[in-house]
Amino acid sequence: MLAAKHAYPRRWPESTKRGTGPDKILPPPVADSSLLSQQGVVIMAEFPISFTLEYPYTRTLGPVIGPFLTALRDGRILGIRCGDRVLCPPMEFDPDTGETLRPDLVEVGPSGTVENWTWVAEPSRKHPFQEPFAFAQVKLDGADTTMTHAVKAVGQAAMSTGMRVRAQFREERTGSIGDVYFVPEDDARDQSIAPGEGEVEISTHLISLTYDDTLYPHAARYAQGLLDGKFIGQRISGDKIAIPGKGYDALARVMLTEADDVELATTGTVLSYTVLTPVKYRGQTETEPYLSATIILDGAGQSLTQQDIRNIPLDEFRVGMRLRAIFKPAAERRVDDVDNDWMYPSIGDVVERWEPTGEPDVALDELPESM
């Protein structure tokens, strides 16, 4: 249960009225679920939310970076001629003028000079080394520009501007920038590298981000409502009910409080729907066509979109149909995917099914306009 009391000012203080979003940057969730007060806003921390976004993106490497990465795989470093200079890493165009460069690639290095550097004392999971190392701007012999890369040195004291370094290639090479790293020239060892097969043309990058957030008070009350088997909206200007509420009334430009919360009926009317034929993509779990309905709860000024319908045959489903939300048993209700995003709101995983009430359909010309 939520122990919290709202403590929003009913209206914005004059000093913050302009240019201040209603949703404050939140402090991190607290373990004891006590209330945090920041600038007069009381935060509830019962609903910390975490989310990981991850996708293996690809990159088409093109006529210059492709050969550059192919050469790295094969133990060589290439630059490109640009006027009377050699650029390394190579580029498709002259960075000063924008003119396209002929792919006139030349081998540079493997040794070079450190022009600048910084020490990474506490590497992160995604750094090229898990022990302390340096990032340095290395001007390879034969090149006129520097390449920023990792230097593996025994300690910060071993690093200096102007020091000589040499490329070392990893045992496992995939045609990526991580195939190479640098060491102080005295630490370098000779390597014998067998060329790989084919050209490196496309690279893959698993990009992964984890976000942590905490539900805002109005969103927390909405989420708690869902857990309690209720739809909680908020009354806004024009006697309309927004579901979920935003915590503020965008038209009247006032904060909304718990006093503006309204429990809506669990019955509603189908405004529209589509039958979805699943398209394959990473993470897709659907295989068969299914119904997705837009339902407006009785009294609401805003519809619930993307409501899964699995219990009603496709050919019996129709606009105007009256439905009632049948909630899951309390212990099975989940609100994991309810977040502070009110643009495409989720009702979590709390509804077992939308069941026909048996009432006559609402005539099409009597449907609410807020499709």
Next chain:
Amino acid sequence: MAEHAAVIGIGQTKYDAKRIDVSQFGLIREAATRALEDAELGWKDIDAVVIGKAPDMFEGTMMPELFLAEALGCVGKPMLRVHTAGSVGGSTAIVAASLVQAGIHQRVLTVSYEKQSESNAMWALSIKMPFAPTMVAGAGGFFAPLIRGYIQRSGAPDDTGIRVALKDRLNALKNPYAHLKLPDVDFDMIANSPMLWDPIRYLETCPSSDGACAMVIGDEKQARRAAKPAAWIHATNMKTEPTMFAGRDQVMPRAGLECSAELYKKAGISDPRSEIDCAEIYVPFSWFEAMWMENLHFAPLNEGWKMTYEGATALGGDLPVNMSGGVLSSNAIGASGMIRFAEAAMQVRGQAGEHQVDGARRSLGHAYGGGSQYFSMWIVGDQPLA
């Protein structure tokens, strides 16, 4: 009074499902260098660059404008990135035009692109993202219920969408840059294609494309000096509204109705249907042609479908729409809006080749994005607005 501005160069890439012959640099440079050549200018002649693309999620490149700056010859010059979801290509062109209209710059290069093959837009638009819109089943799953809402209101015949798709797919055969070309396309092929998001069939849907579009926008002096005819920008307009809002009409968004009404007023147009010669509008799903005909005041409410049905929007009709084949034929999302704006300009410059509308003197470019919530539009003509 703002300065005159005009489109003096246009460049498009070939649109395709996978342009694995070029990097992101190469893709935008293909369009940009063609636009510069068309304007008979070099990189050094450009004062500023305005770039647009759809959400960073689509390629997984955070703030691509930063790493693309050198590729667009921006070193030492101002660069801006614009983002308004699917409408971004249009709003990017408008930002570029405004820099000239304000008298700040004389020659602005504007580019927008998407390299959809580097990710998967269905994934990017389906996954739950923090602080950002989520559409449980991609754009099609989101827009299909809106189309059904339109059909209910208007009583439009079920095959309206098929007719739009057939017209656009036939037009695409006349456009050398178009991605999806189906030489044997006919009514039955579209009608019999799988129902993806009822009532949207597979062939009533846009493809996923790689591609870029670019324009050079110049001031009056540049436009009069240019060897090729200019497309004079008569008016631009943008409007926005929330995606979800109690009382919002998602089928016929007020932002679009007001945006176009204001646009016509700025351009001195009182009867758009008769005063505009042709239009390139953002139709990612066939039915949106009918819906936008109403939203753009070309037809009374609930009667937009009649224009498609009567052939008014066909290449030989009284208001040809999407002569290029439209978004249904090429959808490099970030570029799609700019392609509409550029194709509208190509018509009044008389450079649209096989899909040229004879005697086009005034045309509309239109884009929308998000959950039908961002609108950007312009009117271009073969002469400056008096």
